Amino acid sequence: MGTESNNYQMKVVKGECGYVLEDVPHLTDYIPDLTTYDNPLRSNPAYSVVKQYFVDMDDTVPEKVVVHKDSPRGVHFRRAGPRQKVYFSSDDVRACIVTCGGLCPGLNTVIREIVHSLDYMYGVSKVYGIDGGYRGFYSKNIITLTPKIVNDIHKRGGTILGTSRGGHDKTKIVDSIQDRGINQVYIIGGDGTQKGAAVIYEEIRRRGLKVIVAGIPKTIDNDIPVIDKSFGFDTAVEEAQRAINAAHVEAESAENGIGVVKLMGRYSGFIAMYATLASRDVDLCLIPESPFYLEGDGGLFEYVDKRLKENGHMVIVIAEGAGQELLAEENAHAKNEQDASGNKLLQDVGLWISQKIRDHFAKNPKMPITLKYIDPTYMIRAVPSNASDNVYCTLLAQSCVHGAMAGYTGYTSGLVNGRQTYIPFSRITEKQNMVVITDRMWARLLSSTNQPSFLRPKDLEEVKNEEHQQTQLLDGDNNVHENSGH
Numbered sequence: 001m002g003t004e005s006n007n008y009q010m011k012v013v014k015g016e017c018g019y020v021l022e023d024v025p026h027l028t029d030y031i032p033d034l035t036t037y038d039n040p041l042r043s044n045p046a047y048s049v050v051k052q053y054f055v056d057m058d059d060t061v062p063e064k065v066v067v068h069k070d071s072p073r074g075v076h077f078r079r080a081g082p083r084q085k086v087y088f089s090s091d092d093v094r095a096c097i098v099t100c101g102g103l104c105p106g107l108n109t110v111i112r113e114i115v116h117s118l119d120y121m122y123g124v125s126k127v128y129g130i131d132g133g134y135r136g137f138y139s140k141n142i143i144t145l146t147p148k149i150v151n152d153i154h155k156r157g158g159t160i161l162g163t164s165r166g167g168h169d170k171t172k173i174v175d176s177i178q179d180r181g182i183n184q185v186y187i188i189g190g191d192g193t194q195k196g197a198a199v200i201y202e203e204i205r206r207r208g209l210k211v212i213v214a215g216i217p218k219t220i221d222n223d224i225p226v227i228d229k230s231f232g233f234d235t236a237v238e239e240a241q242r243a244i245n246a247a248h249v250e251a252e253s254a255e256n257g258i259g260v261v262k263l264m265g266r267y268s269g270f271i272a273m274y275a276t277l278a279s280r281d282v283d284l285c286l287i288p289e290s291p292f293y294l295e296g297d298g299g300l301f302e303y304v305d306k307r308l309k310e311n312g313h314m315v316i317v318i319a320e321g322a323g324q325e326l327l328a329e330e331n332a333h334a335k336n337e338q339d340a341s342g343n344k345l346l347q348d349v350g351l352w353i354s355q356k357i358r359d360h361f362a363k364n365p366k367m368p369i370t371l372k373y374i375d376p377t378y379m380i381r382a383v384p385s386n387a388s389d390n391v392y393c394t395l396l397a398q399s400c401v402h403g404a405m406a407g408y409t410g411y412t413s414g415l416v417n418g419r420q421t422y423i424p425f426s427r428i429t430e431k432q433n434m435v436v437i438t439d440r441m442w443a444r445l446l447s448s449t450n451q452p453s454f455l456r457p458k459d460l461e462e463v464k465n466e467e468h469q470q471t472q473l474l475d476g477d478n479n480v481h482e483n484s485g486h
């Protein structure tokens with residue numbers, strides 16, 4: 001087994017029977033003769049009794065777990081966890097944590113657990129917070145973080161550090177890291193944030209600094225590839241139930257009542273899909289990945305009409321990015337606006353579809369409808385994480401800290417097939433995780449709601465052609481592994 005290719009972002013090692021390790025960089029790749037120390041956990045009574053607590057240097061985790069007897073062994077990632085040797089003495093570590101992008105349940109838990117892991121497991125007491133996202137590196141003072149200060153923060157939504165979009169200035173950020181003597185940088189954020197982290201890591205490496213750059217993937221939309229699911233996702237799905245339930249109560253209580261709920265998901269409809277599957281009260285789920293049309297045979301109006309006649313009410317869940325092409329056709333002159341990070345600002349599809357349905361039924365006096373539109377977006381994002389997300393956040397944070405202490409860098413800490421791993425930034429940022437509508441989970445949803453797929457033969461061809469360009473598809477299933485029942 002030998003290294004086949006080695007660039008700044010990823011080391012590819014090939015072995016027998018098609019085994020491939022997409023390995024993360026290590027400080028020793030560019031700084032020779034670094035001193036190592038015994039891992040302090042070796043003399044920690046809580047850990048030293050744990051059999052095989054330390055991860056074997058050769059442990060790796062497969063990306064695909066469903067295989068055929070002749071399949072190549074495929075891509076693997078380095079297994080996360082504590083190593084016998086570390087590359088920092090506890091007193092020398094100066095760590096910082098930054099949160100970027102939109103809010104997501106669990107951010108405070110991750111912050112808390114990084115601070116606690118560094119202190120309780122590795123005796124590191126110099127941990128700082130960066131105020132307000134990437135721009136805080138060069139425009140704000142740092143915030144001291146101690147286990148006591150962060151002790152209760154997991155009970156609050158949001159991020160105690162603040163967050164922002166835009167403001168990523170590579171040179172100013174790395175200057176600030178260097179000037180402040182910071183040597184471990186923990187970066188919590190979504191796809192944009194991880195791209196920013198990769199740029200910071202590359203600049204640090206170019207300058208030859210002994211500084212770890214480690215990411216923790218945060219995305220309420222679940223749009224980050226490779227990982228099983230993102231923290232906060234379960235909480236978001238659970239919280240979305242309240243809005244769906246309210247929409248259902250309203251719809252059920254009116255003659256021809258329709259409840260419309262808009263959920264997050266710019267490009268990926270995972271929250272809408274899982275909230276629909278969890279609820280059982282939803283009659284129609286619309287996501288960005290699945291085109292739909294309003295008028296004519298097999299169109300949305302026909303289905304709404306049919307459902308109202310059958311049941312007297314219905315609930316529609318629509319992801320914020322769904323149907324954007326239809327809105328764009330109608331508002332050809334609408335401004336193409338972006339947020340500070342360059343993300344396209346979407347038009348409100350929930351309002352739009354509500355109005356379209358009202359207009360359609362206004363033409364039919366025999367069928368008056370009552371439609372209520374609920375947009376719970378920011379209410380869902382703002383809640384603290386639930387129990388299972390809290391556990392997940394803890395494991396992610398601890399794994400991330402173990403990797404940094406062991407000298408790995410340029411990685412995102414993530415769960416792959418139920419195991420904590422270190423994933424090269426380039427794998428995390430190369431594409432977005434999206435619902436594959438020719439895959440099983442979407443089929444399960446269609447059979448649960450009994451809605452039409454709205455796919456015309458021409459759409460189906462397009463979808464099939466696009467399919468292999470898209471992410472995921474670990475084992476041919478949509479990529480939220482837990483409870484997906486495959």
Ligand SMILES: Nc1ncnc2c1ncn2[C@@H]1O[C@H](COP(=O)(O)OP(=O)(O)OP(=O)(O)O)[C@@H](O)[C@H]1O
Nearest residue numbers: 100101102165166168189190191192193195196341
């Ligand atoms: N290609 C890039 N290179 C460097 N920095 C980037 C890049 N893309 C985004 N960033 C920076 O990352 C930060 C977060 O990006 P963004 O606002 O897109 O949110 P995100 O991390 O994708 O999270 P989410 O979309 O889930 O809210 C911003 O400060 C932005 O400037």
Ligand SMILES: O=P(O)(O)OC[C@H]1O[C@](O)(CO)[C@@H](O)[C@@H]1O
Nearest residue numbers: 101102103220221264265266339
């Ligand atoms: O209004 P903001 O803060 O830009 O965030 C909105 C976006 O953030 C997300 O929640 C992702 O973080 C998207 O689903 C949503 O489009």
Ligand SMILES: [Mg+2]
Nearest residue numbers: 101190191192
């Ligand atoms: Mg993003």
